[in-house]
Amino acid sequence: MLLAFDTATPLVSVALHDGSRVVVELSSSQPMKHGEQLAPLIEQALDQTWIKRTDLTGIAVGVGPGPFTGLRVGLVTARTLGFVLGIPVYGVCSLDVIAAEAASGSPFTVATDARRKEVYRASYDGSGVRVAGPDVLRPADAATDQPVAGEGAVLYPEAFPRAFGPARPSAGWLATIVVERRAEILDPEPLYLRRPDAVIPSAPKSVS
Numbered sequence: 001m002l003l004a005f006d007t008a009t010p011l012v013s014v015a016l017h018d019g020s021r022v023v024v025e026l027s028s029s030q031p032m033k034h035g036e037q038l039a040p041l042i043e044q045a046l047d048q049t050w051i052k053r054t055d056l057t058g059i060a061v062g063v064g065p066g067p068f069t070g071l072r073v074g075l076v077t078a079r080t081l082g083f084v085l086g087i088p089v090y091g092v093c094s095l096d097v098i099a100a101e102a103a104s105g106s107p108f109t110v111a112t113d114a115r116r117k118e119v120y121r122a123s124y125d126g127s128g129v130r131v132a133g134p135d136v137l138r139p140a141d142a143a144t145d146q147p148v149a150g151e152g153a154v155l156y157p158e159a160f161p162r163a164f165g166p167a168r169p170s171a172g173w174l175a176t177i178v179v180e181r182r183a184e185i186l187d188p189e190p191l192y193l194r195r196p197d198a199v200i201p202s203a204p205k206s207v208s
Contacts, residue, residue: 001016001017001018001019001051001055001056001057002016002017002018002019002056002057002058002059002060002175002178002179003015003016003042003045003056003058003059003060003081004016004017004059004060004061004171004172004174004175004178005038005041005042005060005061005062005074005077005078005171005174006061006062006074006094006097006169006170006171006174007034007038007062007066007070007071007073007074008062008063008064008065008066008067008070008071008074008094008112008169009066009070009094009112009113009151009168009169010031010032010070010168011027011028011029011031011168012027012028012034012037012038012041012074013025013026013027013028013168013169013170013171013172013174014026014027014038014041014042014044014045014171015045015170015171015172015174015175016045016046016049016051016175017172017175017176017178017179019179022172022175022176023049024045024048024049025045025170025171025172026041026044026045026171027041027171028041032070034069034070034073034074035073038073038074038077039077042077053081053085054085056081056085056087057087058087058088058089058090058178059078059081059082059087059088059089059090059188060089060090060091060092060171060174060175060177060178061074061075061077061078061089061090061091061092061174061188062074062091062092062093062094062097062169062171062174063075063091063092063093063094063186063188063189063190063191064093064094064120064190064191064192065093065094065095065112065114065120065134065136065191065192065193066094066112066120066191067115068190068192071190071191071192072190075091075188075189075190078188079188082188089188090178090185090186090188091185091186091187091188091189092174092177092178092183092184092185092186093122093130093134093183093184093186093191094112094169094191095110095112095120095122095130095133095134095150095169096122096128096130096177096183096184097169097170097173097174097177097183098110098112098149098150098165098166098168098169098173099122099124099128099130099149099183100128100173100176100177100182100183101149101165101166101170101173102124102128102149102164102165102166103124103126103127103128104126104147104164104165105126105127106126106147107123107124107125107126107131107146108123108124108126108146108147108148108149108164108165109121109122109123109124109142109144109146109147109148109149109160110122110124110148110149110150110152111139111142111148111149111150111151111152111153111156111160112150112151112152112168113151113152113155114136114152114193117138117139118136118137118138118139119136119137119138119139119142119150119152119155119156120133120134120135120136120152120193121133121134121135121136121137121142121152122134122135123146128182128183129183130183130184134191134193135193136193139152139155139156139158139159139160140159142159142160143158143159143160144159144160145161145162146162147162147163147164147165148160148162148163148164149163149164149165149166149167150165150166150167150168151167151168153167154167
């Protein structure tokens with residue numbers, strides 16, 4: 001039984017996959033409260049399916065790109081569960097998760113909200129395989145006439161006039177990607193595309 005969750009966007013998504021299908025998928029209705037929402041959603045998913053934590057055989061987690069705080073909640077939870085239960089943890093780019101659900105046979109782009117009036121952007125072929133990116137750009141610099149999935153297309157229609165598909169990653173699709181190896185499997189480390197805002201102070205200058 002594979003437990004999957006993604007915390008790279010304002011909402012939290014959790015799912016369980018039994019190796020054949022997604023048996024439950026839940027999402028948070030309280031944006032930007034990842035720490036308060038993830039653990040209860042996991043427990044709710046387990047309770048609804050009568051599954052114990054010891055029945056889990058793997059963890060799948062979205063590694064971003066996304067805001068530091070949200071990613072940290074998901075990745076720390078995934079690594080902790082993996083360590084305690086002695087099971088593998090699989091990371092997947094969250095843009096690839098959106099792409100897997102959005103793929104419809106023609107090339108397209110995924111653009112998600114990177115805040116600071118920027119987007120995380122990646123390009124995909126018609127089957128949902130990433131061919132470029134991810135990177136972080138201003139919407140005007142990422143503008144395209146291709147179909148665009150992800151919240152970026154909703155926020156910046158002037159740059160992405162052909163919005164389609166899901167706005168945020170689905171944990172059910174994340175689980176499916178890992179089970180069926182539909183995208184690159186990564187280590188459970190955060191995919192940051194910016195330097196952190198906080199920096200280590202430089203050493204004080206010596207006084208002569």
